[in-house]
Amino acid sequence: MKIWHMRFLDTLSKKMVFGFVLIIALGTILLSLPAATRTGQETSFLNVVFTASSATCITGLTVVNTATHWSIFGQVVILGMAEVGALGYMTFAVLLFNLIRRHRNMGLSTQLMVKESLNLETLSDTKSVMKYVIGLSAAFQVGGVGLLALDFVPRYGWGRGLYVSVYHSVMSFCNAGFDVFGNSLEGFRHDPYLLIVTIILIISGGLGFLVWRDLLLYHERKRLSLNSKLTLVTTGTLFVVGFVALLVTEGNLSRFADQMAWPNRVLNTLFLSVTPRTAGIITLPTHSLHAGSIFLIMILMFVGGTPGSTAGGIKTTTFGVLMLQSIAQLRGKDDVEFSHRRFSQANISRALLLVFLASIVIAVATLILTQTEKIPRGYGLEYIVFEVLSAFGTVGLSMGLTPDLSAVGKIVIILLMFIGRVGIFTSLYSLSKRQTRVNRIRYPEENILIG
Template structure:
């Protein structure tokens, strides 16, 4: 009698890259939650429940920055180091980190692993993917090292050198990966972020540059690095840089106007402090998550503006969340084309394929639907103000980490809602949808019909 064949490898081989990425993030979050719930991860006198450890691990792996306990005062050095490692792995992607280890041991990168790298970095081609990973790692570590050095030098003036170096490394990694975690609570009080450095030009400039460089995506970063030699940028990079610049400047101007007379935010500051704060709060919703002003004290108009900026988020190929600036640009371009009676969306004298517009519309609608649904759920569960609930949910989806103060007060169910939203925001709505229901090839097309619109 013949023995039945072992079919596990066959079934395993049918697992799609989106499914593997989803499972990988779940495993990484689980390991982080277990480590953060250990007694040695807590500061003296502190205790971390498993739900709080799970929340923190999810926030770190998904590079969000929303916290239910203050990182700088609640966790020990071991706990903060675990969070630091989770941010680094989550920000660069666990497949990127695995590839780094494989390259260090001179292991061959298989085709399946290359497909996973392509999916995790949102690349359109397998060509040169391993070479690109090497550049990603070099850029990341060089920028993080430079940021850490500048911050350490600045803080060494007001604290011991070893503490300044640690603070520099932690915040450089956190800001470049757009994670938004900080350990400033040990200096300025729990949940203070960078409020104590509102007038500090060095800290403001370095942190803003780290957020910007981490949020534009590695493709754009590589092209900007090569620009002095190549003297050209791809359409993707042009759209990312131009749209990011417009959103950054427009956001800063509006924040300056809305908060100029607010006695709890900009009014007490000098002109330099007002400018630094406006610029900082404009770039931070791009998935940075740090703040130099009290978000909860801002006017509702400003908070809603931050919601819009968080919804757009960062750029494709970065650690940031949101619908991405390219999606936003395509939607705006499609609206303008429709109003002008044009059939094509054109950027920099280049026409976009119809499938790009359809994908952008799909991402935006799915994302908006998810945010509205989870906002209603969170508002109902926590009996919270609808704008406060919308702010926290959008911050989780955009993996931003800004908060009006609602997150630390959440119930267990409220925490689970935000955990789910952070996970959706980090993976991306389409990747998660494909991992749950892989698409099938369309074998036929239905007859065309017409529906009146407008």
């Protein structure tokens, strides 16, 4: 049974990787059409692939300005790729299956693929979770459009206002980071209403569909799953700690005291603590932040959001498990416990392996970019590391490196975005040709010096 499961994971991983590659390829073809760019604009093939990859991997890093370079058609293509990339192509495949073949149920293989791709515990969860994924996504994004239209329609009129509302709602919920304003939300830092709606959409998309299902069904079940409890505690802790730390490092944006009242500065700082959770939308120029703030944002980008959500990074549950593991070890306890439950050793080992592999990928990418990219005067290694973490965490924030990337640099960032969205384990499964073997011989155990 275990061997069959491993073989199935290999097959699933290859299909998932192929699916994302197919979406990127389709997006590349559409963005290469003359109708995708504004009159007089030209886009190199590598820049088209980069944009398609960034959209599909819901990152938001751009080598050209989305608002001024791409036409309405091009912007809509980017919007569509972000939507598919955020919810996963398996979600749309199942939705299409249900629309075409209403009289038939999903086959066993399809249900197994949905179960694995959404990290579900049981096969019986597939249909109900799919309904929540599609329903919640539609509800949040449509609700976001309505709330944003109250702000944008009076500004731009009905046509432009609704278009901007749809675009910003989708990109905020999908944590994609693309915008049609030209400078993200830097021109709206004095608009508390818009910032609050955007924060709600970002958190909603990054919290995860399984967690939302647990919360909505709490009145019936009277309990939350261990995954949801750990997610909520870790997410809440990171928000609070990140917000307070950024208040300190940025001095509550005291340099804007003559432009913004203190409540608005507090709200912008809160926004700054939310957006590194893979949203990529910014109200303040990243290069203007203090060194301590840059460091905190890099940590938040590395952690990312929740498994099964629109966010990237190593995920909050991974971070939470390792924090609990560290606390247990410091207390001299063998078991890692949370909410009257004990994590399995396999769970902990998987979390450790994920962080180790992520660190290796980030280190190798950073080393390559230090050789291929030029660091401007006044910046240090953080100029490159920030970009690497942003790509791996599918965040989309940049200190200015992306538009000036070399050809090799663009390829490295594309691979980072792809690995960050698909997942390290999925990427490795799809590339491996290993044979699953059962060890019949175990050698004697012996300890070495650690630390």
